[in-house]
Amino acid sequence: MADSSESYIHMVQHLIEKCLIFNMTKEECMEALSKHADIKPVITSTVWNELEKENKEFFEAYAQSQSKQDRMSEEETSRMIQKMISDSSKDPDE
DSSP states (O other): OHHHHHHHHHHHHHHHHHHHHTTOOHHHHHHHHHHHHOOOHHHHHHHHHHHHHHTHHHHHHHHHHHTTSOOOOHHHHHHHHHHHHHHHHHOTTO
């Protein structure tokens, strides 16, 4: 059980990292993973919070860049999320 829980958390972390690449906010990431990967928002939020604790400087800079970035359309975001989920399910070792 511990291995599967660890693996699940690692997968959520990987998907959050993809959300960061797409310049998504925490809320957008929670919504996207809930909708497209059936991950409960509380799980995404918890993993995100732990990542923030471990990488405080990165997330401070990320938050600042968020206010300056142009936002992707919902359709573009949806397409990218579907691709990352299908890519993630093809090669779970990455």
